[in-house]
Amino acid sequence: MSPKRALRVALVGRPNTGKSSLFNRLTGLNQKVGNYPGVTMEKHLGLAKIGSNTLAEVIDLPGVYSLHPSSDDERVVLDALTTASEAERSDVVVGLADGTNLKTCLFVFTQVLDLGFPAVLAVTMVDEMERRGAQLDLPALEAALGVRVVPVNSRTGMGFDALREAIASAKPSKQAPFFQPAGAHLPWLQKKQECIGAGLTYRAWLDGLSDPDFAAEVRESGRGPERARADEAIQRYRWVNQWLKKVYHYDPVRDRRAAARFDRFVVHPLWGSVLLFSVLFVLFQALFYGSSVPMDAIDGGIAQLSAWLNAALPAGFFNHFLTSGLLPGIAGVLIFLPQIALLFLFIALLEESGYMARVVFIMDRFMRPFGLSGKSVVPLVSGTACAIPAVMSSRNMESARERWLAIAVTPLMTCSARLPVYALIIGLVVPNTPWIGISLQGLTLFGLYALGFVAALTGSALLNRWVPQQKSAPFLMEMPPYRMPIGRNVFTAVWTRSKSFVVEAGKIIVSISVVLWFLANSGPKGLPNFSAEYEPMPIEESYLGSIGRGIQPVLAPLGYDWKISVAIASSFVAREVFVGTMATLYSVDGDDIAPVRERMAEEINPSTGEPYFNLAVGVSLLLFYAFALQCMSTLAVVVRETRSWRFALIQFAAYAGVAYLAAWSAFRFISYLSI
Amino acid sequence: MKLSELGVGQKALILQAAVELPVKLFEMGCLPGEEVELVFAAPFRDPLCFRVQGTLVSMRRELADLIPITEPYVA
Numbered sequence: 093m094s095p096k097r098a099l100r101v102a103l104v105g106r107p108n109t110g111k112s113s114l115f116n117r118l119t120g121l122n123q124k125v126g127n128y129p130g131v132t133m134e135k136h137l138g139l140a141k142i143g144s145n146t147l148a149e150v151i152d153l154p155g156v157y158s159l160h161p162s163s164d165d166e167r168v169v170l171d172a173l174t175t176a177s178e179a180e181r182s183d184v185v186v187g188l189a190d191g192t193n194l195k196t197c198l199f200v201f202t203q204v205l206d207l208g209f210p211a212v213l214a215v216t217m218v219d220e221m222e223r224r225g226a227q228l229d230l231p232a233l234e235a236a237l238g239v240r241v242v243p244v245n246s247r248t249g250m251g252f253d254a255l256r257e258a259i260a261s262a263k264p265s266k267q268a269p270f271f272q273p274a275g276a277h278l279p280w281l282q283k284k285q286e287c288i289g290a291g292l293t294y295r296a297w298l299d300g301l302s303d304p305d306f307a308a309e310v311r312e313s314g315r316g317p318e319r320a321r322a323d324e325a326i327q328r329y330r331w332v333n334q335w336l337k338k339v340y341h342y343d344p345v346r347d348r349r350a351a352a353r354f355d356r357f358v359v360h361p362l363w364g365s366v367l368l369f370s371v372l373f374v375l376f377q378a379l380f381y382g383s384s385v386p387m388d389a390i391d392g393g394i395a396q397l398s399a400w401l402n403a404a405l406p407a408g409f410f411n412h413f414l415t416s417g418l419l420p421g422i423a424g425v426l427i428f429l430p431q432i433a434l435l436f437l438f439i440a441l442l443e444e445s446g447y448m449a450r451v452v453f454i455m456d457r458f459m460r461p462f463g464l465s466g467k468s469v470v471p472l473v474s475g476t477a478c479a480i481p482a483v484m485s486s487r488n489m490e491s492a493r494e495r496w497l498a499i500a501v502t503p504l505m506t507c508s509a510r511l512p513v514y515a516l517i518i519g520l521v522v523p524n525t526p527w528i529g530i531s532l533q534g535l536t537l538f539g540l541y542a543l544g545f546v547a548a549l550t551g552s553a554l555l556n557r558w559v560p561q562q563k564s565a566p567f568l569m570e571m572p573p574y575r576m577p578i579g580r581n582v583f584t585a586v587w588t589r590s591k592s593f594v595v596e597a598g599k600i601i602v603s604i605s606v607v608l609w610f611l612a613n614s615g616p617k618g619l620p621n622f623s624a625e626y627e628p629m630p631i632e633e634s635y636l637g638s639i640g641r642g643i644q645p646v647l648a649p650l651g652y653d654w655k656i657s658v659a660i661a662s663s664f665v666a667r668e669v670f671v672g673t674m675a676t677l678y679s680v681d682g683d684d685i686a687p688v689r690e691r692m693a694e695e696i697n698p699s700t701g702e703p704y705f706n707l708a709v710g711v712s713l714l715l716f717y718a719f720a721l722q723c724m725s726t727l728a729v730v731v732r733e734t735r736s737w738r739f740a741l742i743q744f745a746a747y748a749g750v751a752y753l754a755a756w757s758a759f760r761f762i763s764y765l766s767i
Numbered sequence: 768m769k770l771s772e773l774g775v776g777q778k779a780l781i782l783q784a785a786v787e788l789p790v791k792l793f794e795m796g797c798l799p800g801e802e803v804e805l806v807f808a809a810p811f812r813d814p815l816c817f818r819v820q821g822t823l824v825s826m827r828r829e830l831a832d833l834i835p836i837t838e839p840y841v842a
Contacts, residue, residue, distance in 0.1 A: 158794035196796045196822050318790050325793035329820075348818070352806045356775070361810040453825055457813050460827075566789040566830060571816055571823035 099148040100181065101140070101259055102172060104204055105188025106197050107155030108446075108572035110216035112136075113246035114188065115152040116584045118255075125588055128168045134487060135168075142256045151182070154490070157196075159203045160321050161302055162566070165492050170298060173207060184262045185209040186255075191221035191228065191243070192573070194340055198332045199325070201237075202270040206294035210262035211239050214255055218243040220575075226342035236335045238267030247578055271327050273297050276313035277320065283309060297324075351573065358450050368451060372473050375438050379477035380508065383430035390430070394423040409622040417609030421602040424666075424725065425594060428480050432593055433586050435474055435481040439488055440585040442470075444577035448488075449569065456567065462549045463556025465491070465567075468498045472548060475505030476541070479726045480597075483733055484589060493561065499733055500743060501551040503726050504719070506544035509667040512685060513717045514540055516671055519689050521710025536714075543718055547750075593729070600728035608665055608724075611635040631676055636662055650716065650755040651709040651763070660722070667722045708762035712755040719751035768838060771815065771831035773805040777839035781819075786833055796820035803836065 105111050116123075119138025126135040136152040153169045161167040175181055185204050189197035194215070204211055215221075215228070234241045240258040244251035273281060273293060281293060284300040300306050301317045310317050358364050398415045405411040442448040448467070455466030467489050474482035482502045489495040514537060522533045612634050613620065620629040631637045632654075640658025647657050655677045663670040671685060678691045695704040721727065721744045730740040773779060783799045797803070797819045804818045813828040 157791060160790065160794070162789065162791040162794075193821050195820050199794065199796070318787055321790040322793045325790065326798055329796065329798055342821075344821075355807045355816070359807050359809055359816075364810075453814060453816065454809050456827070457809060457811055566791060567814065567825075567827050568789065568791050568795060568830070569825050570795065571825055573823075 098139075099142060099146060099183050099260075101142075101148045101150045101184045101186060102182035103150065103152045103186050103188060104169065104173070104200065105155060106157055106190070106200060106570070108570060109155070109188040109190040109193075109197055110246055111152060111155060111188050113578050113581050114186075114214060114216060114244065115150060116580050117244075117246045117249060117252060119150055121584065121587065123584070123588055125592055128171075140256075142260050146260060148184075148259065156200060157570075158200055158321075158325070159207075159298055163491070165490060167302070170302060173204070173209070174295065174298065183210065184259050185211045186259060187211055187213045189213055189215050191215045191217045192224060192226060192342070192344070194228070194342075195329075195332055195336055198237075198336070199328055202268075202328055202332070203294075203298075205237065205239065205265040205268045206270055206292070207298070208264050208268065208292050208295075210264050212255065212258040212262050213237060213239060213241045214251075215241060215243045216246060218245050218251070219247065221342075224342070224344050224347055226344075227340070229339040232339040233335075236267065236339065238265035239263065246580075269294060270331055271324055273320075273324075276315065277310075280306070280309045280313060354574070355450070355571075358447070359454055364450075364454055368454060371442070371447070372469070375435075375470075376473060376477065378434050378438065379431055379474060379481070383434055386430035387427055390423065390426050394419060394426070407623055409619070412613070412622045413609070416613070417606050418602070421605030421609075422598075424605055425598040425601050428478070428593065428725065429590055431478055432481040432484060433590050435485055436586045436589045437582065439470060439485055440582040441577050443488060444575065444581055446572040446574040449571050452569065453571070462552040463494070463497050464552055465489070465494055468494065471498045471502045472505055472545075475502040475507060475548070476544075478507050478509070479503040479505065479723065480593075480729050483726065483729045484593060486733065487589075496734070497552050497555055499730060499739075500555055501548040503721055503723070503730075503743075503747070504544050504548040504551060506541045506718070507667075507723075509723065510540075510717055512668040512671045513663075514714060516674070516685050516689055516692075517705075517710050517713050517717075519685070520692055520705045521707050540714060540718055547719065592732070597725070597728045597732045600731060601725050604724045604728070605665060608636070608662075611639070612662065631658060631662070631673065649759070650712050650752065651759045652713075653704070656713070660716075660720075663722050664724055666725065667717060670717070706766070708759050708766065711762055712759035715758050716751045716755040719747055719754055721747035768836050769832055770803065770817070770834035770836050771812075771828050773803070773817075773836065773839055775805050775808060778802055778804040779836040779839045782835040782837060784834055788833060789830070792826075792830075792834075795824055796822060797824060797834075 103111050103115055115136060115138060118140040122140070123136060123138040126137065128135050138150045138152070140148050140150050142148045151172065153172055154165070156166050156169045159170050159173070161170055172180070173182060173185070187201035187204055189201060201213055221228070230241055230243070240262070242251055242255045242258050244255055271294070280300060281296050284296040284306065285293070288296060288299055300310060301320055307317050310320060313320075315323065358367060398419050401419070402411060402415045405414070439448075442451070451469065452466035455469055459466055459468060470488070471482045471486045474485055479502055482505070483499050486495045486498040486502070489498065518533050518536050522536050524531070524533055526532070527535070612631065613629055615629060615634040616638065617633060620627060632641070637658050640661040641654050643661060644652065644654045644657040647660065652660070655674070658677060659670045659673040662673045671688060674692065675681075675688045678688060680687045680691050692705055693703065696702070697704040727740045727744060730743060731737055734740065768779070770781070779802070781797060781799050781801050781803050801819050806816050806818050806823060808815045814825050815828060815831055816823055816825040
C-alpha cells in the first residue's frame with residue numbers, strides 16, 4: 093500500500109445483514125453516492141476515522157449471497173474485490189454476519205477469506221441475539237475462521253471502537269483455504285492462474301467460473317461452471333455447519349411461529365391487500381397534500397426574496413435576470429424537495445421495517461408480465477403525484493434492468509402538473525352534463541388517469557419484449573425479518589437523496605430555466621428595455637414565440653394554431669405553464685383557469701366559423717399532454733439517474749412520437765365523425 | 768413430490784434434482800438434504816416463501832416445480 097492513499101475498506105455481506113447501518117455508523121454523513129461503470133447501480137463511498145490519525149475510505153458493496161455473480165448487477169462485488177487497479181483495490185474487507193442467522197452469512201465470508209484479504213467479521217444484531225437467547229462462542233469462532241470477530245450494535249454504537257481497531261490491524265486468515273478445488277479442476281485452474289498471474293488458487297477459481305470465454309476449458313473437467321459452483325456451495329456449507337454446531341446455539345422456534353403468523357396476515361389475499369392499499373393510500377396522500385404546506389412556504393419565501401431583490405437592486409437587465417430568470421430556476425429545484433424528502437422517508441421506513449420485501453412478494457405475480465417486480469409499485473404510485481421523486485425512487489431497485497424499465501415508463505403516469513391542463517381543456521370541450529348519473533367531465537379525467545397507468549404498463553411490457561435481456565438473476569429473494577427502523581439510516585437515506593437531487597439534477601434544471609428565460613425575454617428585435625419603465629416582451633415577438641411559430645406547421649395536423657404551438661413550446665418548463673401562456677396569449681389577466689377558459693371558448697376558427705376549441709382539438713390536446721414528456725425537471729432527473737443524456741433524449745423523442753401519433757389519430761378520427 | 772406441492776406449515780427434506788437448478792439457490796443454502804418448510808404463499812400460491820437453514824427464501828412457483836422433496840412429515 094502506498095503511503096499517499098487512505099486505507100480502503102470494503103463491506104461485504106448478504107442483503108439484510110445490517111450492512112448500511114454499519115456503514116452509516118462508521119462514516120456518518122461523510123458519504124458520497126456514485127455509480128458503478130456500466131450499470132445503474134449505486135456505489136456508496138464514505139470516510140471513516142479508524143485510528144487517531146488514520147482515515148479509511150469505506151465502500152459499501154451491494155449485498156450478495158456469493159462472490160460468484162449470478163447476474164450483471166452482482167458482478168460489481170467481484171469486480172471491486174479483484175480489480176487490477178492498485179488505486180481501487182481494497183486493503184481490508186469487513187464481512188457482515190447477522191447474529192440471528194450466522195449460518196448463511198458465513199458462506200460468503202469464507203469466500204472472502206479464501207481470496208486472501210485481511211479481514212474482520214462484524215456480527216450484527218447482537219441485541220436481538222441476546223433477546224432471543226442465541227449463544228455464540230466468540231473465541232472458538234475466531235479460532236475457526238482465523239480472523240477477528242467483533243460483535244457490534246449499530247443502534248447504540250457498541251463494539252465500534254473494537255471494530256475500528258480490528259480493521260486497522262486486520263490480517264489474512266491463518267485457516268484459509270476453506271474450500272480447496274481439486275482433482276479434475278486443477279488443469280484449467282493452472283491455465284487460468286497463468287493467464288491472470290495470481291498466486292491464489294481461489295482467485296483463479298472465481299475468475300475462471302465467471303468468465304464465459306473460459307467455460308469450455310472448465311467443461312473439460314467433466315463439470316460445467318454451474319456444477320462446479322454447486323460443488324463449492326455444498327463443501328462450504330458442510331464446513332460452516334460442522335463448525336457452527338460447536339460454537340453457536342440458537343433455537344428460535346417460538347419467535348418464528350409468531351413471525352410466520354404475522355406474515356400470513358400480511359400476504360393474505362384480503363387483509364394483505366387492504367394493508368398494502370392503505371399504505372399506498374397514505375403515501376399518495378402525503379405526497380399530494382402533506383407536501384403542500386412546505387411547498388407553499390418555499391414558493392412564498394422565494395417570492396418575497398424576489399420582491400425584496402427587485403426593490404433593492406437598480407432596475408435593469410441584471411435585476412430582471414436575477415428575479416425572473418435565476419431565482420425562479422432555483423425555486424423550481426427547491427419546490428420538489430418536500431416531495432422527495434417525504435417519498436424517501438416512506439421508502440426508507442418500508443425498506444428498513446422489512447415490509448417492502450413483502451410488497452415485492454405480493455405484487456410479483458401481477459407485475460411479472462410487464463417485466464417489473466413488485467418494487468415498481470412505488471415509482472408508479474408516486475408518479476401520480478410527480479415523476480421527479482418517482483423516478484428517483486427507482487434507485488431502491490436491485491435489478492438494473494427493472495430499474496431502467498421503471499424509469500422509462502414512470503413519467504407516463506398522470507402527474508399533478510397535468511391536472512391544470514386537463515382541467516382547462518376538459519372544461520372547454522366536454523359537456524358538463526351527466527350521462528346516466530355520471531359526470532362526463534369526471535369520467536374523462538378518470539379515463540386520462542387510467543390511460544396513464546395502462547400506457548406505463550404497456551410500455552414496460554413492450555420494452556421488456558423488444559430490448560434483449562442480458563443475464564439476469566432468477567427470482568430468489570430473502571425475506572428479511574421485521575425490524576424497527578433505525579432513525580440514523582432513515583435520516584441518512586433522506587439526506588443523501590435530497591442532497592444529490594439539489595446538487596446534480598438542480599444544476600441541469602437551473603441551466604435550462606435560465607436558457608428558457610433568455611429565449612422568452614429576447615427576440616430577433618433584440619432585448620427589451622429592462623429599465624424602470626420595463627415592458628415585458630410580447631411572447632410572440634420572442635425567440636420562444638418564434639420557436640412556437642416554427643413548429644406550428646408540424647403541429648398543424650393535430651389541429652393546433654400558432655398560439656397553442658407557442659404554449660406547447662413554453663410548457664417544456666413544466667406542463668402547467670401551458671395555462672399561463674394561453675392566458676398571456678389571449679391577454680387574460682392572472683393564471684386562473686376559468687377566465688382563460690371563457691376567452692378560449694369564444695375563439696372562432698376563421699376557416700369554419702365554428703368555435704375553434706371543438707371536441708377534436710380538445711381530445712387531441714389532452715392526448716398530447718398525456719404522452720408528451722413536457723417537463724424539463726423530469727428529463728434532468730432521468731439524466732441524473734441513468735447517467736445518460738442519450739437515454740433521456742431517446743425517451744423524450746419516443747414520448748413525443750407517441751403523443752403526436754395519438755393526438756393526430758384522435759383529431760382526424762373525431763373530425764371525420766363530426767362532418 | 769415437488770417443492771411447489773408443499774402445504775403451508777408443512778416440512779420436508781430437499782432431494783437431489785435431476786435438472787440443473789440456478790446455482791444461486793444452492794448458495795442461498797437450499798441444498799439437498801436440508802429441511803424446508805413452506806412458511807407462507809402469495810395469492811394464487813405464486814411466489815412461495817420457504818424457510819431453509821434458518822432464513823426465509825422466496826421463489827416463483829416455476830422454480831419450486833423443479834425441486835424434488837420427500838413426503839412432508841409435519842402436517
